[in-house]
Amino acid sequence: MTVVEVPQWRGSGAPTAERLREGAKLLADMVPAAHRVRVEVDDDDLPETAARVRSAVSAAGGFVVTAGGDCGVELEPVAEAMRRHGDRLVVVWFDAHGDLNTPATSPSGAFHGMVLRALTGDGPAGLVADDPLDPRRIVLAAVRDLDPGETAFIEATGIGRVTGPDPAALTEAIASALPPAHISPSPTHDSPSSTHDSPSPTHDSPSSTHDSPSSTHDSPSPTHDTALPDHDGQAAGPAVYIHIDLDVLDPGTFTSVGSPASGGLQPDQLLAMVQATADRFEVVGLGITEYEPSRPEDQALLEPLVKALVEACARQGRDA
């Protein structure tokens, strides 16, 4: 396992954002990884920092945990997971915010509020994924503070969303985010062309829900549970990247963030949702972001939580 520390803070619009530098270091310290890489951040050039993150994550072996910094650090780790896992990738976004703004809709101009949208192909110059993520492969978890442009995008694209502390709802949403071609019980070949080889209905066919009950979002087939890699190492289900902005936690419990929003998760609820995801699916990457250390009790809360989150995601036997 490798932890990649990215003390980027200029992607945040919060007045306290500079605390993210120390937060990245403290988060990386909490990750029980054998290898640690610290990315040098160029404060005046987010695309340059992103290029350095890209090199770091592509060179890292085994399971990678990215320790932010602001949420903008997730651009390249998620893009790397897309390159590795193609259409099997499902991104779970634990965050108070959607991070789905464009430069035109952003109220702040801050990149951390745009990074997930940039992964879908629409963002500031130099900060857009080469190969766009299909929004239907995204599940928002406990997101509760959305700008109007973000709400419109969610409604237009059918991004999955789980609002409450509900592990079962989350795992169902993840299973439903994958095209049916990838949840077949037959061995899959994880090549980009595999979806084209399959005659089965996909998300791309709006009429497919009428043709085959097993292909609808609402009726997950039993084969969803064959999600972990089989003995050949071939996976028949989602490859899940988990993003955690610590502002997903309720500010009544954890306040060391720059953009708090009430109505968040308790730490044990977050852990239960991540554990349920890792129990059912292959987790291929983890990012933890937006720690602005300001209280000793928040540091004390995070230490066991981060360790447990990482251990849930990077289980023995999955980590090359």
Ligand SMILES: NC(=[NH2+])NCCC[C@H](N)C(=O)O
């Ligand atoms: N990852 C975050 N903390 N994002 C905060 C985003 C806040 C607001 N939606 C914006 O675009 O500016």
